[in-house]
Amino acid sequence: MQTKIFCASFLIFLLSWASPPSYAQSRVHRLAPDVYYWSGDLSTHEQTNVGFVVFRDYVLVIDANFPWAAEKIIADIQAITPKPVRFVFNTHYHADHTLGNSVFVAHGATIVSTDDLALELSAKGMEDVRDQTKINWKHLELPSIRFQDRLVFDDGQHRVELIKYGQAHTKGDAVAYLPAEGIVFVGDLAVNWTHGNNLSDQDVSYVGWIRALDNLAQLPIKTVVPAHGDLGDVDLLRRQRDFIADMWKQVKQGLKAGKSSAELRKTVQLTQHGIFAADRQETEDTIESMCDRARGQADWNSGDGKPE
Ligand SMILES: [Zn+2]
Incomplete structure (x- = not known):
């Protein structure tokens, strides 16, 4: 199975080699001085946008993508700065954000995450890797610097605040916030594509997610x-929030009215929510998951999500 992946990435390499990249094709985008993101691409199974911040002595990377992408990301960072990638922050435990950790560690980096992410990755990471790659991976690189609620990188030139917002998409969700630049890397707390963001996942807290996006939008x-x-901008957070809140509300009202899942x-x-509702299968799976959750009362007991 691994051979298939490597053959595919070799083919992609040959194709990109045949057509030399121009500036317009570059996957590295500058957001502010020393702040960049590398754009993900679903067609090559490298779908995660990866941030990086060039500090005075080192580079901090935000999310690791898959291993075959991590190699390219490191090369693209090295084309911009000779400073070493010393830290890689994982926003949550899913494989498209963490499986590339081992490549960064082999290049000398240390992985950083919330305590909860580390627990989730060791307990459920392999299952998610199998789901996403169909490969029995041998090793997952766990974070060795862990924090509970907040960890700050600040060298006087740049400041990045890693702030926990879970449980929302997963228990260990955290974002990377750059207060001076007004930039936030939100992981999967909000997405801006037509493929959804695993809203039906067992780890999701609907009430927690709505609250997290409300709190984030205050920054x-x-x-x-x-x-x-x-x-996107803060409007993306609000639209993602409204989509989840509207679906959750309609499901609760429907159950109260005696409707079946x-x-x-x-x-x-949900069509008024545009791209957030574009994947009908994902939306229907989420409605099913919300029905299970509402019947189990799990989210209703965890905050403001009481039955109306
Ligand atoms: Zn993801």
Whole structure:
């Protein structure tokens, strides 16, 4: 199975080699002085946008993507700065954000995450790797610098605040916030593409996610870098929040009115939410998951999500 992946990446390498990259084709985008992101690409199974910040003595990377992407990301960083990639921050434990950790570690980096992410990655990481890659991977690189709620990198030139917002998409969700630049890398808390963001996942807290996006939107933000899709601003956070909140509300009201999950899959109306509702299968899976969750009361007991 691994051979297939390497053959595919070799083919992609040959194709890109045949057509030399121009500036317009570059996957590295500058957001502010010393602040960049490398754009993900689903067609090559490298779908995660990866941030990097060039500090005085080192580079901090935000999310690791897959190993075959990590090699390219490191090369692209080295084309911009000779400073070493010393730290890689994982926004959450899913394989498209963490499987590349081992490549960065082999290049001398140390992985950083919340305590909860480290627990989730060791308990459930392999399962997610198998789901996403269909490969029985031998080793997952766990974070060795861990924090509970907040960790700050500040060398006087740049400041990056890693702030926990989970449980939302997963328990260990955290973002990287650059207060001076008004930039936030939000992982999968908000996405800006048509493929959804695993809203039906077992780790999701709907109430927690809505609250996290409300809290994030309070920050003075100019630029939101989602882990998947195009850049946005605070409006992206609000639209992602409204999509989840609207679906959650309609599901709860439907259950109260005695509708079955099969009926709700067909009747919950979300087309006004544009790309967030573009993947109908994902939306229907989420409605099913919300029905299970609402019936189990799990989220209703965890905050403001009481039945209306
Ligand atoms: Zn992701």
